Amino acid sequence: MTGNELLQRKIAQAGFTQAELAEALNDWLRARGEEGTVSDRVVRYWVTGKIRRPWKRTRLALEAVFGCSLEELGFEPPAQTSPVRTTEQPVNRRSFLNGTTAVAASPLLGATPTVGFPEVSAIRRKLDALNALDQEQGGHDQLERAALSAASEALGLQQGTATQAIRRRLFSLAADLTATAAWTALDARAFARARKHLDSALVLAGMAQDSVTELRVWKTLAMLGFNTHRYADSLAAAQAAQRTGVARRDPMYAALGHTQAAVGHAALGDRQSTLRSIGYAEEALGKVTHAHRPTWVSFFGPGELYSVVASTQQDLFRPAEAEAASYRALAVLPDQFRRNRASVTARLAISLLHQGEAEQGCAKAEEVFELMDGHPLPGRLRSLIGDFHRDLLTRAPDSRTAIEWADRFRTEWI
Template sequence: MPKQRNTTLDALLTEFGYTHQQLADEVNRIALDEFGTPANCTDRHVRRWIAGEVRWPWPRYLRPLQEIFGRSPEAMGFVSRKASQNATVPPRLAPVMRHHTMQRRTFIAGALIAALGTDQTPQRGRLGMSDVDRFQGATTRLDAHFNGLGGGALVDVAADYLSRLQRALDHCTYGERVERAMHRAVAEVAACAGWSAHDCGDYGRAAQLRNQALQAALLARDPVAVTRAWSDLAAQAEHAGRPAEAARINRAALAERHLRAEPLITALLHARLADCLAQINDPKGMGRHLAAAERIYDRAGTVGAPSWLAFLTPAELSGLGAIAHQSAGLYVRAEEQTACTLELLDDRFARNRTYYTVLLAELQLAQGASDRAAATVADVQVSGVASSRITARLERVTAAASTGRDVRDDTR
């Protein structure tokens, strides 16, 4: 087969801010941590992958690459050899679970800051709407990274960007229009950072960031940003075991008149409220709000939608319905919807694919089908998922499947 340059892998290095040597070092670090032996990867290996001289790396390189970029080999531009298609990832009894060290997280955060452009924030001078447009671009990239891979090092990147924006507010000059836009940008970044902290299991930090998002949204006098902040605080209350409080917040948000022009947000609020009602033993209310979410979503367009709502696809709406049915104890229906979600889910959302695969196994365990649950999680790839909450759940469900015991859902 003639050589063909791997432009996909080359673009990934640029996106994540790696040089050839930095990527080789990271492959070696992960391989040593996972396999206990060094991979002996060098910058020459990386150059050969990009040049197309090696179209399918050895497993000792391939697994670390999947963890670094959160993509399948094919999505990184590699082409499988027929003889190695069934041997690239040797079978394991259970997925390898590893905790990221602070050094690794800091390294990735530094690379992400450069790749996402969050370090390009003026700290003095006068700000104009062109600056606001650049801030929005960086925020869109933050949202896309979270929607695809989850929190992980992104919480440090988003928190760093939040500090930069706040310093710009304190030390730059600007007009009223720019000031409101800056507060809106702060609200959006704080919300993204809040979900990233939540994904890392740092719920105290998530609460602090979500309160910052609400304050900034109020200062921006932006009703959509305020609604998003309230919705995130409702999700926080639900996770803390206060579904009735979460239901009250979601209902209050749905009562806002401006939502008539925001069908996507309205559909999300209905779906989240449905889950709250399921938890407080109101299955009829759950059904009404799930139906409302589907009806409103069907007439919503995605053109011009905020970047943070990119995750709200038909697959995600099906998944939210599955979560609500799980909360109501309707495991058969929840399993059906989760399976549908996985069929519909876009490959961009590696985090959500892992999340719903784990949910599917949890639902199977709840019905006593430990063999099916074990098969469901047997081939889960968590290497690219930057969510300690999801990997911890996977670890629990894998252990439970081997013993046949049930596990309870860790509320999303």
């Protein structure tokens, strides 16, 4: 075990940085008339285990903000002291009055914020569950509605008493959930709804001062532009994602921005810029270190990079290169990302067909339905299968393979 893993887990569950936790603790202390002196360095000492038992007033703040005991946060319990027996003395009136006043005031002084880490963590768990469902099944109306409902819940909590750090985190969650709704609407090809959600998410991300969600919104706007054939807008949105603060600080997000820019360049037919952006993305991905990041980022890795290479090579009319990249993507894409694997497989089917391998292409297209395991195909995936079907009828309209494939799967995708 390295450091205070319980505290690390609690902070990660709430989605806070060490600086944000320090700010939340200081807000709690200041609300009670005390000086807020907790720094992110102190939080780092707690996380690394260098400090195993905080000062008393900080202990109270930690318990109030997290809504649990010090032991549940991985700290050492207070030392047990034996009561000192003294001979009974006459009651001192002044001491008695001071003590009574302190007892009467203690409920007020010890009152915790109405909204704190537990509420934030509960909404974050909903966000994580929705992102996991999206990665497995793809976008659909029910997921979109659930994300918007959770976003509304996060905004509703703003009516309670909370520290500024908690309020920003609630805005951040609302932005992230609204972006999730936008993404699932985009995946279902409900483009007008996706754009509406993205506009709202961008405002909420600004209120939260959350550059991670801001990058997510710009990236999704870039994908929206690509899917609606507004390729110049798509590239501009990808470049806006590259300019976010988090893209400059974290190579993972830098790589995300570069891959999205590559998609825009390829759609505009700029092969050299596409290859350059892919190279930048690969270089940035090689610098990524383990760190806590939102669950929506978990899809991104070498497999997704190869998937983008396959997509851009297909757009640049290089089917052999698209085929090779698709196989590389499928070799490393995690099994739980079924929708992503199905999308790569559909593109692989198209690249095979474009090289004259109709029978192999049909076999790969069949695998798309097997990968989705009976779940309805999301709109974008249905569109890819539709592209394959139309290309098949164009290139081999009278072949036995085309007729059999169309007869067998017409009811599954129409």
